Amino acid sequence: xxxxxxxxxxxxxxxxxxxxxxxxxxxxxxxxxxxxxxxxxxxxxxxxxxxxxxxxxxxxxxxxxxxxx
Amino acid sequence: xxxxxxxxxxxxxxxxxxxxxxxxxxxxxxxxxxxxxxxxxxxxxxxxxxxxxxxxxxxxxxxxxxxxxxxxxxxxxxxxxxxxxxxxxxxxxxxxxxxxxxxxxxxxxxxxxxxxxxxxxxxxxxxxxxxxxxxxxxxxxxxxxxxxxxxxxxxxxxxxxxxxxxxxxxxxxxxxxxxxxxxxxxxxxxxxxxxxxxxxxxxxxxxxxxxxxxxxxxxxxxxxxxxxxxxxxxxxxxxxxxxxxxxxxx
Amino acid sequence: xxxxxxxxxxxxxxxxxxxxxxxxxxxxxxxxxxxxxxxxxxxxxxxxxxxxxxxxxxxxxxxxxxxxxxxxxxxxxxxxxxxxxxxxxxxxxxxxxxxxxxxxxxxxxxxxxxxxxxxxxxxxxxxxxxxxxxxxxxxxxxxxxxxxxxxxxxxxxxxxxxxxxxxxxxxxxxxxxxxxxxxxxxxxxxxxxxxxxxxxxxxxxxxxxxxxxxxxxxxxxxxxxxxxxxxxxxxxxxxxxxxxxxxxxxxxxxxxxxxxxxxxxxxxxxxxxxxxxxxxxxxxxxxxxxxxxxxxxxxxxxxxxxxxxxxxxxxxxxxxxxxxxxxxxxxxxxxxxxxxxxxxxxxxxxxxxxxxxxxxx
Numbered sequence: 231x232x233x234x235x236x237x238x239x240x241x242x243x244x245x246x247x248x249x250x251x252x253x254x255x256x257x258x259x260x261x262x263x264x265x266x267x268x269x270x271x272x273x274x275x276x277x278x279x280x281x282x283x284x285x286x287x288x289x290x291x292x293x294x295x296x297x298x299x
Numbered sequence: 300x301x302x303x304x305x306x307x308x309x310x311x312x313x314x315x316x317x318x319x320x321x322x323x324x325x326x327x328x329x330x331x332x333x334x335x336x337x338x339x340x341x342x343x344x345x346x347x348x349x350x351x352x353x354x355x356x357x358x359x360x361x362x363x364x365x366x367x368x369x370x371x372x373x374x375x376x377x378x379x380x381x382x383x384x385x386x387x388x389x390x391x392x393x394x395x396x397x398x399x400x401x402x403x404x405x406x407x408x409x410x411x412x413x414x415x416x417x418x419x420x421x422x423x424x425x426x427x428x429x430x431x432x433x434x435x436x437x438x439x440x441x442x443x444x445x446x447x448x449x450x451x452x453x454x455x456x457x458x459x460x461x462x463x464x465x466x467x468x469x470x471x472x473x474x475x476x477x478x479x480x481x482x483x484x485x486x487x488x489x490x491x492x493x494x495x496x497x498x499x500x501x502x503x504x505x506x507x508x509x510x511x512x513x514x515x516x517x518x519x520x521x522x523x524x525x526x527x528x529x530x531x532x533x534x535x536x537x538x539x540x541x542x543x544x545x546x547x548x549x
Numbered sequence: 550x551x552x553x554x555x556x557x558x559x560x561x562x563x564x565x566x567x568x569x570x571x572x573x574x575x576x577x578x579x580x581x582x583x584x585x586x587x588x589x590x591x592x593x594x595x596x597x598x599x600x601x602x603x604x605x606x607x608x609x610x611x612x613x614x615x616x617x618x619x620x621x622x623x624x625x626x627x628x629x630x631x632x633x634x635x636x637x638x639x640x641x642x643x644x645x646x647x648x649x650x651x652x653x654x655x656x657x658x659x660x661x662x663x664x665x666x667x668x669x670x671x672x673x674x675x676x677x678x679x680x681x682x683x684x685x686x687x688x689x690x691x692x693x694x695x696x697x698x699x700x701x702x703x704x705x706x707x708x709x710x711x712x713x714x715x716x717x718x719x720x721x722x723x724x725x726x727x728x729x730x731x732x733x734x735x736x737x738x739x740x741x742x743x744x745x746x747x748x749x750x751x752x753x754x755x756x757x758x759x760x761x762x763x764x765x766x767x768x769x770x771x772x773x774x775x776x777x778x779x780x781x782x783x784x785x786x787x788x789x790x791x792x793x794x795x796x797x798x799x800x801x802x803x804x805x806x807x808x809x810x811x812x813x814x815x816x817x818x819x820x821x822x823x824x825x826x827x828x829x830x831x832x833x834x835x836x837x838x839x840x841x842x843x844x845x846x847x848x849x850x851x852x853x854x855x856x857x858x859x860x861x862x863x864x865x866x867x868x869x870x871x872x873x874x875x876x877x878x879x880x881x882x883x884x885x886x887x888x889x890x891x892x893x894x895x896x897x898x899x900x901x902x903x904x905x906x907x908x909x910x
Binding site: 368407 | 599
């Protein structure tokens, strides 16, 4: 069972990938779907590895990520 | 599980920012909202907004906002804070606004020790107007009005705002920081909180300079813009506390 | 009991502003209006107000913008070339619909001009005090008493319309002393109520909880600017009632002097002199130069009026164009002008009047 959980709002995400490179557990990845603005939004690719450290949310410029632990 | 990170009430619910992908204006907006929400003062918060990409913030933040003329935010904030001392006033300005057209207003407000907070976004370029040379553009860096790159002999050197203001006696707190990593975001949040707490305590002028990326006008992907920021921007603009009277840094 | 004192024009302007509730003043030194900021520097602390010597005119007017956005009654003063630097802030106040009062104690121009009195800023004051084609009520006092009354009233006009008001005076009136009756002091309670009502209208951008935020925006996005401009136009259209004009011995006049401010005072003396000689002279003095009393000129009986003498301390003449616009060529208009800080004299005006009389009577 994962220690943490992220909730990425697809509409807020602009695919800058700052969260992807900041995740210590490499949980996040650019997804395959686009949002209404045309961005390939980031998804939690390995949710089981999430430790809820919120590093992704810290760097996210768009306030798109909420984190549970 | 508990929610450990939530979107701040300082920015409007459900609203997507107008900033480009990877633009760190968004990070700065978020941090101001988080800090003032934590201080329980969102109802007292007044944003005095500069002109440029920071103008995209007025439709994004959730608190009272006064849009200033280009460069005049520190003068406008002087009027607001002096007439409404209970308000928590901050200016939000880019490098062209604060360090070129508004340098007089910035230096003079700092020199008077005006009791408000300045959030200064330094990305070395005019973003909104399309990549013209800013006072903080690096030597050799190309801009649409310096197509062959900035040359010291022609354009002078990048303007170092914290260092310039640190020559004055009045400012309480001057810091340069960045938000390229989670650690630096956390550090910047701490600085912004101190800058607002200084105002609440009546300590006077506090400025937080945040060195940020402009992927669009630098011509990089967001990820590459971070590399450029670390290798070039931070080499020219070293992060650090340039003045903190409470900590004895004069 | 009205308070009658002997005061210099600039100081009377400052005291009238304080009594009208002005609790924020920012300004930058420039002759011939320095007594206004100097007086404010002493007086504002006595009434719990704020005086700031701005680092420039540009900064001062933007401080005013901020003070007004925070709900304070705010005023600034400058002179001619300083007012040019104010144009940015005045335009922003007009666009954001902020009530501020600005006093122009005119000196020579263009450029740095001369520090002596002139009326060289008529077009700037009435037609284009900044970019964007906005309008302001512009009051033109001719005595120190009128300075007091008009400055006092200008705060009410500004608050009524949420628009800047300009008081257009000059270095003569600003620096001369006359006996004046001062208006009553607005109480702190009245001012607090005004500030509160201002907040409710959504203009004051302070103290709103999240979700009820106010924005002070000197412009707009999308179609908003056109909507705002149309709203402003509606407000300008209500100004017919605000037109003020002094008509002196106009009823049977064959020769009409057109003059405002200090030039009108000089012209009035000449009218009296001509009347003593049996010449039917009169004077029309626009008190509001914006809105301009076009109807007063347009409705003259041109079977009687043979000529108009436009008297201004401006070369080229400026108000003359508004007189022309109203008269539409129905009688000759001649000019009597001085400039660059040189005062009009009675003799010069008299001479110009005689030249007109010789031609048309």
